[in-house]
Amino acid sequence: MLNNPFTLVGKYDVVLQGSQTNINNYLIKQLPKSTVFLDTKLNVVYASDSLVQEFNLPKSTILGLPISELFDTSDLEWSASMKACLEGLNQEKEIQQITDCTNCTIWVEYIMIPWYDQSENVIGIILQLEDVSNRILRELEQDKLKMHLREKSEIANIGSWEYDHETQKLSWCNTTKKIHEVADDYQPNIDKAILFYKEGYSRNTISLALFKALENKQAWNEKLQLITASGKEIWVNAAGKPLFQNGIYKGLIGTFQDITDYVMSETKTKESEHLLRTVIDSLPLNVYIKDLDSKKVLVNKSECDYLGVDDPKELLGKSDFDLYDKDMAQISRDEDLEVMEFQRPILGRETTSVKKDGTSTTFLTSKIPLNDDDDKPYGLLGISLDISDLKQKEHELRDLINVTSLQNKKLINFAHIVSHNLRSHSANFSMLLDFLVKEVDEDERENIIRMLTEASDGLLETLENLNEVVAISTNTNIEKKPVDLGRLITKVEQNLTGFLQTNKADIINEIPKNTSLNVVPAYMESILMNFITNAVKYKHPDREPIIRLSLTKNDKDTILSIEDNGMGIDLNKYGDKLFGMYKTFHNNQDARGIGLYITKNQIEAMNGRVIACSEVGEGTTFKIYFDETN
Amino acid sequence: MKQIRAISIIDDDPITVFGIKKMLNSINVCDDIRAFANGKEAIDHIKELITQNQPVPEVIFLDINMPIMDGWQFLEEFINLPLEEKIRINIVTSSIDLYDKKQWEYFRQKTHHLIDFKNKPLRKSEIAAITKAA
Known part of the structure; x- marks a missing residue:
């Protein structure tokens, strides 16, 4: 104013x-x-x-x-x-x-x-x-916003669209048009827009979405397939919602995004995942991934089968402490820590895994540390190959090799024995005959002939011994049958009565009554006879012989012990020759050096084995192991 | 004139002992020939001689396979005896086992004594050559 x-x-x-x-x-x-x-x-x-x-x-x-x-x-x-x-x-x-x-x-x-x-x-x-500053600024702001929006929509490949109910006009932004591969001046409408969607699921879905938007005021957001103007099949994310003003339906607005790359890579990832899963599940290896606490985060089918579960989920989150005995689990955990802490992979280590039910499996185990992008360990990859069968075969093979090499050794040994014994007799024959031819003295000739006869007898005896050994070694069809051990011992005792009485020998039989053993009766009798006579023959000069027979058992063997109080033998000196042929160790005139050799052969022919323990001056114990499981 | 002071025959086979003795007598090389049935008897005798400061046999005929102490066990003890004199040892065996040949090589390298290896039977023709002081 x-x-x-x-x-x-x-x-x-x-x-x-x-x-x-x-x-x-x-x-x-x-x-x-x-x-x-x-x-x-x-x-x-x-x-x-x-x-x-x-x-x-x-x-x-x-x-x-x-x-x-x-x-x-x-x-x-x-x-x-x-x-x-x-x-x-x-x-x-x-x-x-x-x-x-x-x-x-x-x-x-x-x-x-x-x-x-x-x-x-x-x-x-x-x-x-x-x-008009405000208006101008607003206009500028709007221009800027529009520009931003355009840029954004182009960069993100997100288009927009709008449908005006009153004018029935559908408008697409440039990006939306680009996605449809139509020209910038293309005039879309609802029907045309729907036809772009691939026939079937996609078109049905979008039609239903539009219907629901009008009926129920419902928004939609769907991944659908679209055929562009040029016929290209693409994936889009179509979203929209109805616009209402004061409760009156005005139209629709929405966004439109080309997600083909995303869907493709997602599909690819899924395919890769599926492939990987198929591969690890088909591998004849136990595969698992453990986290830093050694808890399983992935297991394959083999691992599930091994641990006896149908669903991998039953194993996820579990550690070896949940699945194995404490000792077993601790060994595995220590390995895991070694791998993860020191980044030292275990490759092809032979491990034995014992499940809680006692089943033992031999694995060739590899554990490889897993690190994230920053090289920080986050777990390990485990691969185990079950080599139990192989191991078993290897074991059998080794046994076979052992048996074979043992038999080979025996054979060579036998060949040498035969060769040596026959040669020594033939050498004597040759020498004595040489003497005989040139000898003129009658007495000496008689002497030589006497020796020739001795040599002949010796050769005959040698041949008989060898024959006996060959019979034991080659007779593979010997029949084993249950024999009452106590009664057999009594029988041997009766046969040796005179010999035992002369030597004042006492036999203490600690074998329980009615003990039955699966053996070749004749061999068993011969074996008992041999050990008992040996025990008496090599008695200690200062005491009367006592022979104690007893029976014990371990996991697989029944062990017959024959213990004497005789003179004993220095096993350090003679141990490797004790059961050899023609080896005698005491100055005993009766020693022929064949008894223990035959005894050993008879025991082995029955799948048994024999060991000796002895102390000079104290006595000797022979232990015969009978493998009753075989 | 006897060339050899004393000879030992170590063999458990009386026929072999008889044969060697007979051959030695035929060449009249030594009056003192003793036989031992195994290595133990022989080594005990030799040790006894050493303790009594008496000379040991200059030539030894040695069998390998014998009870109680065999030829190799005898040699093992014999080469460790304090003997400066070089003794001739003739191994006489019917063994053709390669192991025995190797053992012979082993002992030959280990001792100053002369060790020879002969297969049975010994021939009269070769007895003189191997019955000399080493």
């Missing part, structure tokens, strides 16, 4: 008369739009209150001031417009950036028209102004 317009009147070039001026002034003051009247010198004559308010002008001082003091009018266009206006030319609406009196840059929309008096003379300019 102007305080006192009258005082100012005199300053103006155009003098308005009295009440007229007042009326004008009063009217102009109330104009709703910022308006200013300028005289020909561009000084303010009237101004609306709205001007003062809109542009924050000082209320009291604007009348009479040049417009240039209120607004920076240095701009050429603004000045030119004013000049033209004073010449009576109407000016177009303009928008201009100006600096206001507070030095702020603002956007102003203005229009100026010439101010005529009653005589149609131009007496100034009527200028209407509007601060």
